[in-house]
Amino acid sequence: MTELRNLITGFAAIGATDDGGVCRLAATASDKQARDLFLREIGNRGLVPRIDGIGNMFGVAIIEPGSNDVVITGSHLDSQPTGGRYDGAYGVLAGLLAVEEVRERCLANPGAARRNLAVANWTNEEGARFQPSLTGSSVFAGSLSLQDAYACTDGDGVTLGAALAAIGYRGVTPLEYRPVRYVELHVEQGDRLEQVSGDVAAVSGAWMTRKISVVFEGDYSHTGPMPMALRRDALRAAARAIEALYVEVARENAGAHASAARISVYPNSPNVVAGQARVWFEIRHEDEAVVVAISDRFLERIEREAREIGVGISIAADEKRSASSLDRDGVEMVRSVARDLGLKIETFKTITGHDALAIQKCVPASLIFVPSEGGLSHNPREFTTQDALDKGYAVLAETLWRMVTARE
Ligand SMILES: [Zn+2]
Known part of the structure; x- marks a missing residue:
């Protein structure tokens, strides 16, 4: 036409x-x-x-x-x-x-x-x-x-x-x-x-789509002198979490789709270890039980992995579209x-x-x-x-x- x-x-x-x-x-x-x-x-x-x-x-x-x-x-x-x-x-x-x-x-x-x-x-x-x-x-x-x-x-x-x-x-x-x-x-x-x-x-x-926005709370410091072991790097915790999502989806092996497609970092300066990062995650599957299983295990894992490097997490938004x-x-x-x-x-x-x-x-x-x-x-x-x-x-x-x- x-x-x-x-x-x-x-x-x-x-x-x-x-x-x-x-x-x-x-x-x-x-x-x-x-x-x-x-x-x-x-x-x-x-x-x-x-x-x-x-x-x-x-x-x-x-x-x-x-x-x-x-x-x-x-x-x-x-x-x-x-x-x-x-x-x-x-x-x-x-x-x-x-x-x-x-x-x-x-x-x-x-x-x-x-x-x-x-x-x-x-x-x-x-x-x-x-x-x-x-x-x-x-x-x-x-x-x-x-x-x-x-x-x-x-x-x-x-x-x-x-x-x-x-x-x-x-x-x-x-x-x-x-x-x-x-x-x-x-x-x-x-x-x-x-x-x-x-x-x-x-x-x-x-x-079903579950959209979870997670805030990673670390601490700000100079990117140079701060000893590596003492850094509480929120961006590093976010990076671990993004990779963990892919790993958890693959581990479930149920055909779920997931993403981490948006991130905001504070203060977003090349010379400040990021004290705060927020990442927008999504997990999708036909079967709600699969979404819940993957996302619950994912949240538990990133909380633990962030804590290991001195970073806390909080959930800023958690929207479940059934x-x-x-x-x-x-x-x-x-x-x-x-x-x-x-x-x-x-x-x-x-x-x-x-x-x-x-x-x-x-x-x-x-x-x-x-x-x-x-x-x-x-x-x-x-x-x-x-x-x-x-x-x-x-x-x-x-x-x-x-x-x-x-x-x-
Ligand atoms: Zn459209």
């Missing part, structure tokens, strides 16, 4: 980085630029714009004025600092075109539509600038209060509430329809579809649509977090994946072929049509 390709290319130019990627952190000037363009695209297509208090944007196709119900599709336009052009943007832009296509089909089939349809752009899905991630969709689902979301601060102490106000996206026109179903189309960001040459995946649920299931009927519907379109469909659980998982807490939600080449994501080289993007789009449009016209 030329139109889908052109839209993706157009949005990739906003916040474009020199290496071909996208850096469009939530509620920044480039996010505003992408939002402004999205708002114009909503208007160009005759959809009704709505922006709620946390900045979630909607373009509504009122195809059944007699109904108060709406089926929503969408994803996010924000990105990681080293983002690619498909993560999030694909689902929003394919959603925009699918809403338009389904509306045309409803016009050509009077009486078929039973509910309305909308495309959404959820605020701060990535959680790169503000934590926690999935902010807009969590507020929409009612699992995060608007006040708590506004109070999230970035590294410079700016709150999300202030940042949204600054770019003019603290909206006052919430979606007035009752959401009855949600469908999200996204690139897989892993290589499981590619491994089996699958066209699309109907995602059945999510792995393994969850997506709506079963939605999985079956996506599977039957894909089969009817002659596509090869897989079903598995997502390792990554998505707005669909947050929305599932209040509305039956579905998540559709298309392959990511090499499984690469959060990387400027993230790539999905046009053929794969088009197949995913076809599944989305047909799924939305069936949801909007279903008699149940």
